[in-house]
Amino acid sequence: MGHAPEHxxxxxxxxxxxKPAHLPRATLVENDRSFSWITEKICGIIEGxxxxxxxxxxxxxxFVASFTVAGITYxxxxxxxxxxxxxxxxWAWDIVNFVFWIGIGHAGTLISAILCLLRQKxxxxxxxxAEAMTIFAxxxxxxxxxxxxxxVWYAWYLFPIPNSNVIWQNFRSPLEWDVFAVSTYGTVSVLxxxxxxxxxxxxxRDRFFxxxxxxxxxxxxxxxxxxxxxxxxxxxxxxxxxxxxGISTPLVLSVHTIVSFDFAVSLLPGWHTTIFPxxxxxxxxxxxxxxxxxxxxxLRAIYGLQDLITQYHIDCMCKITLATGTxxxxxxxxxFFIAWYGANPYExxxxxxxxxGHYAWAYWIMIGCNVITPQFFWFKxxxxxxxxxxxxxxxxxxxxWFERFVIIVTSLARDFLPSSWGYYSPSIxxxxxxxxxxxxxxxLFLLFIRFLPVMPMAELKAVTPQxxxxxxxxxxxxxx
Amino acid sequence: xxxxxxxxxxTFKTAPDLxxxxxxxxxxxYRHWDCITPFPVHGLDKAMGLKRSIVPRIxxxxxxxxxxxxxxxxxxxxQIDYPLIVGGKPLFSPMFAxxxxxxxxxxxxxxxxxxxxxxxxxxxxxxxxxxxxxxIVRGMDDTFFIVIEARDPRFNVANxxxxxxxxxxxxxxxxxx
Numbered sequence: 024m025g026h027a028p029e030h031x032x033x034x035x036x037x038x039x040x041x042k043p044a045h046l047p048r049a050t051l052v053e054n055d056r057s058f059s060w061i062t063e064k065i066c067g068i069i070e071g072x073x074x075x076x077x078x079x080x081x082x083x084x085x086f087v088a089s090f091t092v093a094g095i096t097y098x099x100x101x102x103x104x105x106x107x108x109x110x111x112x113x114w115a116w117d118i119v120n121f122v123f124w125i126g127i128g129h130a131g132t133l134i135s136a137i138l139c140l141l142r143q144k145x146x147x148x149x150x151x152x153a154e155a156m157t158i159f160a161x162x163x164x165x166x167x168x169x170x171x172x173x174x175v176w177y178a179w180y181l182f183p184i185p186n187s188n189v190i191w192q193n194f195r196s197p198l199e200w201d202v203f204a205v206s207t208y209g210t211v212s213v214l215x216x217x218x219x220x221x222x223x224x225x226x227x228r229d230r231f232f233x234x235x236x237x238x239x240x241x242x243x244x245x246x247x248x249x250x251x252x253x254x255x256x257x258x259x260x261x262x263x264x265x266x267x268x269g270i271s272t273p274l275v276l277s278v279h280t281i282v283s284f285d286f287a288v289s290l291l292p293g294w295h296t297t298i299f300p301x302x303x304x305x306x307x308x309x310x311x312x313x314x315x316x317x318x319x320x321x322l323r324a325i326y327g328l329q330d331l332i333t334q335y336h337i338d339c340m341c342k343i344t345l346a347t348g349t350x351x352x353x354x355x356x357x358x359f360f361i362a363w364y365g366a367n368p369y370e371x372x373x374x375x376x377x378x379x380g381h382y383a384w385a386y387w388i389m390i391g392c393n394v395i396t397p398q399f400f401w402f403k404x405x406x407x408x409x410x411x412x413x414x415x416x417x418x419x420x421x422x423x424w425f426e427r428f429v430i431i432v433t434s435l436a437r438d439f440l441p442s443s444w445g446y447y448s449p450s451i452x453x454x455x456x457x458x459x460x461x462x463x464x465x466x467l468f469l470l471f472i473r474f475l476p477v478m479p480m481a482e483l484k485a486v487t488p489q490x491x492x493x494x495x496x497x498x499x500x501x502x503x
Numbered sequence: 504x505x506x507x508x509x510x511x512x513x514t515f516k517t518a519p520d521l522x523x524x525x526x527x528x529x530x531x532x533y534r535h536w537d538c539i540t541p542f543p544v545h546g547l548d549k550a551m552g553l554k555r556s557i558v559p560r561i562x563x564x565x566x567x568x569x570x571x572x573x574x575x576x577x578x579x580x581x582q583i584d585y586p587l588i589v590g591g592k593p594l595f596s597p598m599f600a601x602x603x604x605x606x607x608x609x610x611x612x613x614x615x616x617x618x619x620x621x622x623x624x625x626x627x628x629x630x631x632x633x634x635x636x637x638x639i640v641r642g643m644d645d646t647f648f649i650v651i652e653a654r655d656p657r658f659n660v661a662n663x664x665x666x667x668x669x670x671x672x673x674x675x676x677x678x679x680x
Contacts, residue, residue, distance in 0.1 A: 057645065058542075058645030059644050059645040062541075062643075062645065183576060189585060190585055190587070191580035191581065191585055191587075192580070193589055194577045194580070194599060194600060194603060195589055195590070195592050195599045197602075200602040200603055200606075203602070203607065204602070204606050207606040207607070207609055207610040210613070211609060211613045214613050214617055218617055218620075222541075222542075222643075225643055226541075226644065229634075229639055229643050230640060232640070233640050248621070248626045248627035248628070249626055249627050249629060249630075249631060249634070251539060251634055251639070251642075252539045252540050252541060252642055252643055253537045253538070253539060253624075253633075254525075254538035254539070254540055254543075254544070254547050254548070254551060255537055255551075255553065255624070256624040256626070257540065257543040257544075257547075258543075258548050258553050258556050259556045259558050259619075259620045259623045259624055260624070261543050261556075262556035262558040262559065262620070263556075263558050263616045263617060266558065266559060266562050266612070267613060267616055267617070270562075270566075270609045270612050270613060270616075271609075273605075273609065274609045277602070277605060277606065277609075281602055480542075481542040481543070482542070484541055484542040484645075485542040485544075489518065490518055490542060490544065490545070491518070491519075491545070492519045492521075492522035492544060492546055492547070492550075493522075493546070
């Protein structure tokens with residue numbers, strides 16, 4: 024917004040002659056809201072009384088989360104055999120759930136990093152919540168690989184820490200790459216989120232101070248690190264923020280690439296394909312946007328954030344879901360084509376078996392949810408029907424879980440030796456553990472919306488028309 | 504109040520007002536002064552005469568350190584400290600060391616960027632006179648301030664106050680140190 028007028032003084036003379044059209048930009052904050060309206064709206068969520076629905080949801084979420092706690096406790100005191108894994112399917116729900124949750128996280132990073140680099144200003148209303156979603160999704164994801172090692176108290180063997188065996192990790196293994204990818208991803212996501220929160224924590228610190236709530240003022244102040252809105256600080260801050268966006272972009276692409284290497288680098292038919300890295304990244308973003316819609320639409324309705332998350336935002340999210348969903352659909356087709364074209368009988372069998380074997384039901388759920396569901400987003404009527412968008416987003420989540428299930432389980436259940444073929448079904452412990460992670464995620468997300476600003480106030484203010492120092496308040500020509 | 508004040512603070516209602524005022528403070532030759540804004544105001548760095556931030560250099564240093572750390576760690580652990588042949592593969596190759604080194608590059612860059620930003624900004628900071636100002640809560644909300652510090656060689660309570668009022672600053676106040 025501020026770019027064009029900045030050059031007016033030194034603009035080439037030709038501009039006066041050609042009179043370039045003034046392109047309308049989508050309004051990001053509707054109804055011409057003021058800065059203080061934004062502050063009041065976002066801080067009001069935190070400062071107000073805890074709503075009853077919040078307590079209801081929180082208690083429910085805690086109850087659901089207890090399933091994970093119970094499942095894991097039972098696993099730790101008994102052994103990893105309580106999961107339904109058996110030859111030949113030795114990776115199943117643990118890795119399915121891991122990839123599912125880590126994939127969901129990727130939309131948060133896409134929104135905060137890639138859209139930031141591409142100057143997509145609509146990201147500002149949703150990036151805070153989407154980043155929170157990323158972090159909580161990584162927490163849920165981390166549960167599975169950490170506990171699937173069996174003796175969880177040895178999980179630190181994954182890291183190159185000198186130990187009594189004197190031996191080191193095998194850095195040739197994609198599984199070891201994954202350890203670094205996911206732990207870096209978690210750490211950088213938290214850092215990025217925290218840097219974004221700094222100015223908003225300072226707002227809350229000062230507001231609680233004025234309101235006389237010294238305890239909360241102190242706590243927010245502790246994390247605000249003495250931020251005072253100095254422009255000398257903003258200058259370094261903005262530079263740091265854009266660099267974090269710049270490094271998070273290759274990070275998010277590398278994380279799911281490396282996750283796909285866990286499979287692609289093996290020799291198993293159905294896994295050993297070069298399409299995996301881009302296919303996994305597209306799928307991750309697809310599922311992540313599904314989850315962003317699932318979370319943001321209720322949030323928007325409950326807190327009346329329609330002026331901040333506008334129809335334009337929903338349109339953008341639906342269109343990204345459509346684009347990535349279509350890429351995923353293309354990848355499914357291409358996998359089949361290459362399985363035939365590659366003329367490898369094992370590869371060909373793996374794919375025929377996926378679509379028509381014992382797990383065909385899972386395959387067709389996946390196709391239905393991931394390939395057909397997003398196609399509805401071609402229609403404006405559907406994108407404008409919030410409830411329908413929400414329902415479709417649930418289908419996307421379901422479909423992407425099944426995608427990982429199909430890839431992992433069907434490939435393992437029918438390996439090279441027919442004598443060792445098997446059929447995997449999850450044990451009740453696995454079902455409990457996975458079900459509970461939705462509670463873990465919800466508990467964290469509910470705490471987030473209760474205690475932290477759900478939208479970046481400073482960034483929202485910066486995209487309003489009145490923040491433009493040249494254009495003044497209007498949308499028309501600059502004043503001078 | 505016998506002690507020298509920390510400086511003078513003036514209030515501006517809108518972002519354009521602040522922007523034009525900042526240009527004039529810059530042109531008046533002040534060095535130790537600052538704008539307090541609720542959000543990063545586009546173009547204000549230029550209006551204040553600030554140089555480009557040097558955070559990227561710190562980030563680069565962090566990134567290089569991260570990459571070297573990754574490569575060195577994998578080479579030293581695999582080739583020097585405990586050579587172990589796995590799957591007939593070489594003890595060290597930059598190929599298989601790359602993904603981990605790549606991730607460490609990003610990890611170290613992130614820490615360097617944030618550490619560098621905080622270091623350059625002098626944060627975390629327990630106390631700052633600006634935060635003692637009664638209306639600072641508005642500065643985090645919808646109001647803009649210019650602060651000119653007393654340690655600036657050109658600072659003079661009367662003249663600086665006159666300048667701030669001339670450029671449109673309202674309620675010019677002395678800040679306690």
